[in-house]
Amino acid sequence: MTQSKHLPGAPHVHYEADQLMVEGVSLRALAKEHGTPLFVYSKASMLSALKSYQDGFVGRQARVHYAMKANSSLAILQLFAKHGCGFDIVSIGELERVKAIGADLGLVIFSGVGKTRAEIRQALQEGIFCFNVESVSELDVINEVALELSTKAAISVRVNPNVDAQTHPYISTGLKGNKFGVAHEDTLRLYQHAQTLQGIEIKGIDCHIGSQITQVGPYLDAMNKVLDLVDAIEDLGVSLSHIDFGGGLGIQYEGERPPSAQDMWAELFKVLDQRGYGERQIIVEPGRSLVGNAGVCISEVQYLKPGEQKNFCIIDAAMNDVPRPAMYEAFHEIVPLLAHQSSPMAVYDVVGPICESGDWLGRERSLNVQVGEHVAILSAGAYCMSMSSNYNTRGRAAEVLVDGNASHLIRRRENTQDLLQFERLLD
Ligand SMILES: *Cc1c(COP(=O)(O)O)cnc(C)c1O
Secondary structure (H helix, E strand, O other), rough: OEEEEEOOOOOEEEEEEEEEEEEEEHHHHHHHHOOOOEEEEEHHHHHHHHHHHHHHHHOOOEEEEEEEOOOOOHHHHHHHHHHOOOOEEOHHOOOOOOOHHHOOHHEEEEEOOOOOHHHHHHHHHOOOEEEEEEOOOHHHHHHHHHOOOOOOOOEEEEEEEEOOOOOOOHOOOOOOOOOOOOOHHHHHHHHHHHOOOOOOOEEEEEEOEOEEEOOOHHHHHHHHHHHHHHHHHHHHHOOOOOOEOOOOOOOOOOOOOOOOOOHHHHHHHHHHHHHOOOOOOEEOOOHHHHHHEEEEEEEEEEEEOOOOOEEEEEOOOOOOOOOHHHHHOOOOOOOOOOOOOOOEEEEEEEEOOOOOOOOOOEEEEOOOOOOOOOOOOOOOOOOOOHHHHHHHHHHHEEEEEEEEEEEEOOOOOOOHHHHOOOOOOOO
């Protein structure tokens, strides 16, 4: 029998004998075939993450709108659309992605604090499900654009419930002092104003308190505050057909133990039932929790550089590929693709080739690797490829989706020609 060792938080990434696999596919084989750096995603992992929400919603009126900014690759969007998801978008470019896969534009929610008139106009013309409005001035602009088009815009107001999601300040969005949402105390006035606008159809209410949340507590707090507002709004004679609790459920990067979506929603539906909202249409907008643990970024070791104070392991992936460590000091587990059984470990800072001290992927990691071998950066399915850049004139990595024993190239590697095509020389 071959030995199979599963890695924490990544149920579809495991060692078979000494080879790191995603589902039934060897990552070394993919590195040879496609080169590195390379993102590899497990289809089964994404679908089981989605199923956890859907199992929690059985018998309920609830729908998942995938927040595609976490990973907007078309093949991944196709997968989620096929399995019943709508989408949460934050730009017209993301709406074009929904169009490109031929999914139902009537299941698109448009979030974000800075929608332009042109974006609002196009989204209205395409017939999206609703706008999540973030301010009075935005509401007025949406109303104006809708009237110009002789239509009504379906809206929900994003409220800021002022709860601490107990996560990194850069990804906490539901506290006073964040740029997001409408303050709790201003919400009633905004709904009253919305009622007077001819171009506006009030549909719902929403909140999104942050990201990488690993406890149910902040969601319960936010839910109670939002439901207090729903009570008050409906007392004004405005009825809300849906309540949207946003995204934000965390994944495992470094030993975190977030609840499963199914368990969390069992608790949240208890509150909804107690308060008489169990039959209401519920919407969620998860991003990270659907894709984060499904992806790895594999990279080749270029140089080992021993130092007086530190040893460096220099790999061919960098902050332009996996920006989370540089941006948020985020931790990603890094493991070798080939598990040497017995030879000794050394401690390295794992860094990329970019000319910035911020270009690091992991600090003080025990690794047993040699030049020319590969490592995998784990939990790289969310906010990595979608945040990647061309800094240092580096083409973006390729992406592969694994399905059982099969692998599909879903995005080819960018070459230098791709990068130069928009530029013009002076005469
Ligand atoms: C980013 C975002 C999400 C998804 O957040 P995750 O933490 O990835 O689940 C959902 N809704 C809104 C409005 C967002 O901005």
